[in-house]
Amino acid sequence: MTLEVQTNTVMDGTAGKGFFDFSTVVNASNLERRVLLTNVAVNIDDGVGFSTCLFAMAASLADVADRKGIALPFQTSGSSNEWATVSRLHLVPTAWSLFIFCTYAGGPFDVHAVVGSRIVTERHARAF
Amino acid sequence: MPQITQTLAAGVNFDGTAGNGLIDFPAASPTKAGDDTQRVNVITASIAIGQVSGNARLRDVVIAFGPSLDAVKDDGNGYLFVADSDVHQFVVPLGLVLPPHWLGFVFATEASGTFIKTMVLDYNRVTLAPVAGGTT
Numbered sequence: 001m002t003l004e005v006q007t008n009t010v011m012d013g014t015a016g017k018g019f020f021d022f023s024t025v026v027n028a029s030n031l032e033r034r035v036l037l038t039n040v041a042v043n044i045d046d047g048v049g050f051s052t053c054l055f056a057m058a059a060s061l062a063d064v065a066d067r068k069g070i071a072l073p074f075q076t077s078g079s080s081n082e083w084a085t086v087s088r089l090h091l092v093p094t095a096w097s098l099f100i101f102c103t104y105a106g107g108p109f110d111v112h113a114v115v116g117s118r119i120v121t122e123r124h125a126r127a128f
Numbered sequence: 129m130p131q132i133t134q135t136l137a138a139g140v141n142f143d144g145t146a147g148n149g150l151i152d153f154p155a156a157s158p159t160k161a162g163d164d165t166q167r168v169n170v171i172t173a174s175i176a177i178g179q180v181s182g183n184a185r186l187r188d189v190v191i192a193f194g195p196s197l198d199a200v201k202d203d204g205n206g207y208l209f210v211a212d213s214d215v216h217q218f219v220v221p222l223g224l225v226l227p228p229h230w231l232g233f234v235f236a237t238e239a240s241g242t243f244i245k246t247m248v249l250d251y252n253r254v255t256l257a258p259v260a261g262g263t264t
Contacts, residue, residue, distance in 0.1 A: 034208065036210070070224055070226060070227070071225035089209075091207065093206070095205070
């Protein structure tokens, strides 16, 4: 599953602005229990880079705000067209979501967020 | 930066249990008087898992975090940081901020022979204020 969004507003983890709901790819025919997050990449083009990008995963945005989620390594002060990325493999419960927070100086500009993921069983995951 | 270390005898695998891969942050670094324990998160910096010496290898190395061991098993609501398999040493920056009260679990199995193995985790406990607009 690869998702991509474009927006001209600050990514704040809300719908259409940095919110990726993994549960939408889970259905009755797959009984897998984890999402394998393979990569997250955020890019701001058109001349001005981002100042801070934070990636968090949790059951809800409220849980992130309440410090009950997991925050991934974040990146600051990226240049124009430089990608803020998470490249390690992470396994999260299928009910969780990914929230991207990205701010930039001098905006707004187009923001591209690409999330690569797929549903796997933990047994499969342990084979990676 | 605080460290949690464990050394396992030859023939003993990391299975996430006490002394064998359970990372108990609260026990290692108790909160101070006056701390709001609901707000003390853990920042994991890096972890190294491997044998003390020699060329034997580990398989199915998985680093997991969650409120309990059950939570990081199948059908649980914990989180797994996928590691590696068939490795001599696994050293990786984590850079994760974990919810309060969560524990760490290391899984690794001897792939060739038996050998003494170690785990070293660098971490910090910090008190995070809630994000504006979030629940408290």
